[in-house]
Amino acid sequence: MRDVAVIGVGMQKWGELWERSTRDIFVESALLAMDDAGVNSLGAMYIGSMTPGLFTSQEHLGSVMADYLGQKNIPSARVESACASGGLAFRMAFMDVASGMHDVVLAGGIEKMTDIGGGDATHALATAADMQWEGVQGVTFPGLYAMMAVAHMNKYGTTREQLAAVAVKNHHNGTMNPRAQFRMEVTVEGVINSTKVADPLNILDCSPITDGAAAVILVPADMVKKFKKPGVKVIGSGHATDTIALHDREDLTTLSAVTEAAEQAYKMSEKDAKDIDLAEVHDCFTIAEIIVSESLGLFERGKGGPAVEAGETSLGGRIPINASGGLKSKGHPVGATGVAQIVELTEQLRGEAGDRQVSGARVGLAQNMGGSGGSSLVHILEVM
Amino acid sequence: MPTARSWRAYPQTYRLEAARCSKCGKAFFPPRLVCNKCNGRQFEHFDMKRTGKVVTHTIIRTPSDEFSGQAPFALGIIQMDDGPRLTSQIVDVPLEDVRIGMPVKLEFRRVSSEGEAGAIQYGHKAVPARD
Ligand SMILES: [Zn+2]
Numbered sequence: 222m223r224d225v226a227v228i229g230v231g232m233q234k235w236g237e238l239w240e241r242s243t244r245d246i247f248v249e250s251a252l253l254a255m256d257d258a259g260v261n262s263l264g265a266m267y268i269g270s271m272t273p274g275l276f277t278s279q280e281h282l283g284s285v286m287a288d289y290l291g292q293k294n295i296p297s298a299r300v301e302s303a304c305a306s307g308g309l310a311f312r313m314a315f316m317d318v319a320s321g322m323h324d325v326v327l328a329g330g331i332e333k334m335t336d337i338g339g340g341d342a343t344h345a346l347a348t349a350a351d352m353q354w355e356g357v358q359g360v361t362f363p364g365l366y367a368m369m370a371v372a373h374m375n376k377y378g379t380t381r382e383q384l385a386a387v388a389v390k391n392h393h394n395g396t397m398n399p400r401a402q403f404r405m406e407v408t409v410e411g412v413i414n415s416t417k418v419a420d421p422l423n424i425l426d427c428s429p430i431t432d433g434a435a436a437v438i439l440v441p442a443d444m445v446k447k448f449k450k451p452g453v454k455v456i457g458s459g460h461a462t463d464t465i466a467l468h469d470r471e472d473l474t475t476l477s478a479v480t481e482a483a484e485q486a487y488k489m490s491e492k493d494a495k496d497i498d499l500a501e502v503h504d505c506f507t508i509a510e511i512i513v514s515e516s517l518g519l520f521e522r523g524k525g526g527p528a529v530e531a532g533e534t535s536l537g538g539r540i541p542i543n544a545s546g547g548l549k550s551k552g553h554p555v556g557a558t559g560v561a562q563i564v565e566l567t568e569q570l571r572g573e574a575g576d577r578q579v580s581g582a583r584v585g586l587a588q589n590m591g592g593s594g595g596s597s598l599v600h601i602l603e604v605m
Numbered sequence: 606m607p608t609a610r611s612w613r614a615y616p617q618t619y620r621l622e623a624a625r626c627s628k629c630g631k632a633f634f635p636p637r638l639v640c641n642k643c644n645g646r647q648f649e650h651f652d653m654k655r656t657g658k659v660v661t662h663t664i665i666r667t668p669s670d671e672f673s674g675q676a677p678f679a680l681g682i683i684q685m686d687d688g689p690r691l692t693s694q695i696v697d698v699p700l701e702d703v704r705i706g707m708p709v710k711l712e713f714r715r716v717s718s719e720g721e722a723g724a725i726q727y728g729h730k731a732v733p734a735r736d
Contacts, residue, residue, distance in 0.1 A: 340670030359672035367663035420664040468682040468690040
């Protein structure tokens with residue numbers, strides 16, 4: 222395998238982009254990434270998108286986006302792993318460059334979620350669950366994570382306030398991210414008193430519905446000097462799955478796909494959880510960040526909640542988590558999220574993150590997750 | 606759920622037909638072709654006992670459109686006494702009274718109406734059971 226580096230990143234402000242088409246949203250971010258790297262033509266392209274068919278009645282995005290990006294005839298594929306589609310696109314691009322197949326490869330992600338109503342969007346997202354044996358009972362994603370929260374609170378004494386502390390931290394970080402969808406501070410009381418969604422989760426425990434895209438350019442590490450910006454090396458990649466139905470897991474308080482993907486990435490990178498300077502993790506719900514931080518080995522089981530409350534994962538804390546604002550504040554256009562995590566890590570490791578810069582960051586971890594943890598991707602990046 | 610899919614699910618849905626791996630004894634609901642514990646492919650089918658306990662639970666207050674008429678409703682993961690776990694609405698009990706460890710039994714109820722197609726879907730719901 223060849224060593225691989227990220228050499229360009231692109232992302233625009235996320236939100237409710239009613240006036241923009243899916244293809245324009247994607248192409249704008251892709252062009253930013255190509256301009257950042259200083260490249261005009263791509264060898265190949267991978268696009269993470271969960272369900273453009275249900276959200277916008279358009280499939281076949283590989284062709285749509287290569288066409289509208291002016292990359293005539295290149296191999297271009299949409300890849301899907303529910304909300305981990307972006308992380309999967311990044312891994313596919315990494316494997317493509319590492320294998321020697323292509324030298325300049327774009328990994329992108331896109332989801333346009335606000336063209337349909339809230340109930341339809343809830344249904345589209347619920348297709349990432351086991352539709353036959355969970356969906357039939359009226360399960361929603363907040364409901365699945367709420368059931369994990371109840372189990373985690375029961376086993377470890379995780380508190381309602383600790384869940385809320387995740388939202389408070391991530392919204393605070395998001396105020397420093399010009400591309401975040403919801404740049405506002407929230408309080409513990411505000412979270413706990415917001416509209417109930419699935420007990421014990423309230424609306425401010427949930428990531429929002431978002432339109433947005435993100436893109437990055439990967440090249441062989443030994444070609445980095447040919448480009449404008451410093452490269453950031455991809456030193457670890459992991460990908461794992463778990464049962465599609467939450468109820469088929471013996472332990473509802475951990476996410477084994479996350480642990481397995483992390484172990485692969487740690488092994489490839491010859492790093493350990495203690496070597497990580499900052500992490501972007503899949504906080505689709507507040508409880509998810511707590512369980513993921515434990516499943517990655519950043520904290521012992523049951524210590525994720527107290528760690529957030531104590532500020533260990535805040536900017537300036539021992540291991541800042543979701544400096545970008547996370548899915549919670551930045552937004553969660555599902556297919557784009559995993560790629561946006563790589564955008565944030567790359568900017569952090571280049572020292573370009575402005576007010577939310579993690580000082581001295583050299584090694585960053587990105588964790589992206591599909592469904593209730595039925596799939597997960599973990600990547601580790603390092604300053605070159 | 607389209608009608609063909611509903612038809613296929615009938616044996617499991619109505620009789621709670623499960624399968625036990627002949628090699629390692631793990632029980633599955635619904636039946637599978639391959640055991641996810643030992644990769645065995647031989648199973649004995651059986652009708653599950655209808656009793657179990659709540660492992661975790663929530664109250665769905667913001668449902669998908671299909672279930673909009675039913676919210677709020679309680680939902681839980683049930684550990685069946687015969688081994689498998691499944692997800693089920695929990696009814697005939699005040700929403701706030703559902704607890705981890707609560708004994709329940711499965712009954713057949715209307716789960717949802719199909720919407721435009723008009724077909725009514727039946728399935729299991731959990732109700733409180735006496736110990
Ligand atoms: Zn077996």
